[in-house]
Amino acid sequence: MNDISLHILDVSENSIQAGAKNLEIFIVEDTKKDILTLEIFDDGKGMDEEILKKVESPFETSRTTRKVGLGIPFLKEAAESCGGTMVISSAKGKGTKVKATFKYSHIDRKPLGDIAETLVALILRAEKTEILYLHKKNGKEFIFRTRELKRQLGVQNLKKVNLLNSLKEIIKHKISEIQ
Amino acid sequence: MAKITIADLEKIREESRRTLVLREGAGRAKITVHMGTCGIAAGARDIMSAVLKEVEERELSDIIVTNSGCAGLCSKEPMITVELVNFPAPVKYIEMTPGKIKQIFDSHIMKEQIVKEYALAIGSEMTH
Numbered sequence: 093m094n095d096i097s098l099h100i101l102d103v104s105e106n107s108i109q110a111g112a113k114n115l116e117i118f119i120v121e122d123t124k125k126d127i128l129t130l131e132i133f134d135d136g137k138g139m140d141e142e143i144l145k146k147v148e149s150p151f152e153t154s155r156t157t158r159k160v161g162l163g164i165p166f167l168k169e170a171a172e173s174c175g176g177t178m179v180i181s182s183a184k185g186k187g188t189k190v191k192a193t194f195k196y197s198h199i200d201r202k203p204l205g206d207i208a209e210t211l212v213a214l215i216l217r218a219e220k221t222e223i224l225y226l227h228k229k230n231g232k233e234f235i236f237r238t239r240e241l242k243r244q245l246g247v248q249n250l251k252k253v254n255l256l257n258s259l260k261e262i263i264k265h266k267i268s269e270i271q
Numbered sequence: 272m273a274k275i276t277i278a279d280l281e282k283i284r285e286e287s288r289r290t291l292v293l294r295e296g297a298g299r300a301k302i303t304v305h306m307g308t309c310g311i312a313a314g315a316r317d318i319m320s321a322v323l324k325e326v327e328e329r330e331l332s333d334i335i336v337t338n339s340g341c342a343g344l345c346s347k348e349p350m351i352t353v354e355l356v357n358f359p360a361p362v363k364y365i366e367m368t369p370g371k372i373k374q375i376f377d378s379h380i381m382k383e384q385i386v387k388e389y390a391l392a393i394g395s396e397m398t399h
Binding site: 093098101102105109162163166206209210212213216217232233234235236240241244245247251252253254255256257258259262266269270 | 272273274275279280282283284285286287306307308309311312316319320323324326327331334335336337338339340
């Protein structure tokens with residue numbers, strides 16, 4: 093994965109596969125504390141302790157199309173290679189939380205990448221999942237909620253190509269404003 | 272706090288009036304971009320953007336765009352699956368690039384002719 097936004101897309105895929113109704117993505121960029129924090133919460137089916145213990149290993153997945161799962165190990169590697177950490181916690185029937193930290197100024201920290209592209213890909217992927225995205229940087233913040241956008245637009249779903257392309261541009265612009 | 276404003280909503284509304292909702296089962300064609308870890312690492316998100324761009328530029332209102340997980344053939348990612356309503360089976364394309372996407376639109380989507388050189392096989396994996 094070239095950037096953090098691709099890790100977000102990848103790890104969120106697990107949440108959607110787990111049947112999450114709500115997916116929450118938080119990013120905090122704190123340059124004073126020199127830390128970037130990424131948290132992904134879902135209310136999907138969750139994992140019991142036994143599966144949770146194995147999930148950081150690449151040779152574990154609940155998927156049947158292939159026998160290795162690399163999403164979580166990739167994120168862990170990305171965090172740890174720049175002085176950060178990754179913690180995953182989960183409860184069966186409750187959901188899963190993934191938290192990764194990155195040393196902001198570390199030369200090996202991957203760039204944030206294109207969050208807007210990732211959010212649009214998730215909207216296309218997740219028919220039944222509402223997404224909340226909250227991004228803070230040094231006191232400024234940007235918030236985006238699919239539930240609120242649908243209500244404001246008076247639509248049941250956001251899967252219109254023109255809508256998504258224009259939404260993508262707006263989100264890109266909003267995120268650039270807090271940078 | 273930065274958020275989507277009334278002006279932004281107007282812009283989105285304006286844009287979205289231009290096409291029909293891409294609903295399951297309502298399109299002439301359905302394009303699925305495979306976005307497992309393998310696909311994403313190989314560039315699937317850029318492929319999805321290329322698909323959205325083609326749909327918008329050609330002003331196609333009857334194409335469903337969606338994405339799914341790993342198709343089980345990680346070494347051939349990025350992959351897409353194209354399904355046409357009157358076609359017997361889905362076609363899976365391998366090792367996609369934005370340029371190849373354009374060719375698939377020119378031929379398969381617009382003329383219903385499979386681009387054989389990029390096609391893996393006709394058929395589909397089980398997704399659940």
